[in-house]
Amino acid sequence: MQEKIHDMYHRLYDFFGPQKWWPGDTPFEVIVGAVLTQNTNWRNVEKAIENLKRAGVLSFTRMSSLPVSLVAEYIRPAGYYNIKAGRLQNLFTLIKERYEGSVDKLFSEETGALRQVLLSVRGIGPETADSILLYAASRPVFVVDTYTYRILVRHDLIPEEYEYEEIQEFFMEYLESDSEMFNEFHALIVCAGKQFCKKAVPCCQGCPLEGM
DNA sequence: CACCAGGCAAGTA
């Protein structure tokens, strides 16, 4: 199995090349993007981020002091904008009240503790928490998403009833703990998923994982 | 027109 997973990584890497995620300039931008991209096309998230940048509010200090309704307006293109504005505020409140308004202080927590803290925020589930851990804080945790699940199930590598933590464990027990590699691997899976593993299309013509 | 996108929480039984 370990061989198979390494093979999958190399096939994806050779086909798509390095992805260099996350597409964001600062840890704070990555955090915001991680919430905004929940069940949403990344192109829509880019528009929302652009709105925030153009308004000059894409920093913890500026954004956390805005009314939720205004944040909602800026992030409208990302969809679920009222929900997401509330979720961001929940996270900002945590950072303000427990970490003196400092993302760096939040990130001074040890990985396991940091994951628990993030999960305690209403609106941050396992994928968002792990995306923040991996892509904003460079911690070696494997991020699982719908594409990861779909690809593994279609290749009969895991049973359909596997849930988030089990899928994550599936990767982490067979791979060396390397945040750079986890970063690329997840990005490559999303890349392959978008192109070859659509929901309604049961086969994957031309996919680098074909015939695994 | 229908379907989907880098989820999550709340409601129901």
Place this chain on the structure above:
DNA sequence: TACTTGCATGGT
């Protein structure tokens, strides 16, 4: 515990 539903814009 195990489903189901609401949230919403924008691209194909």
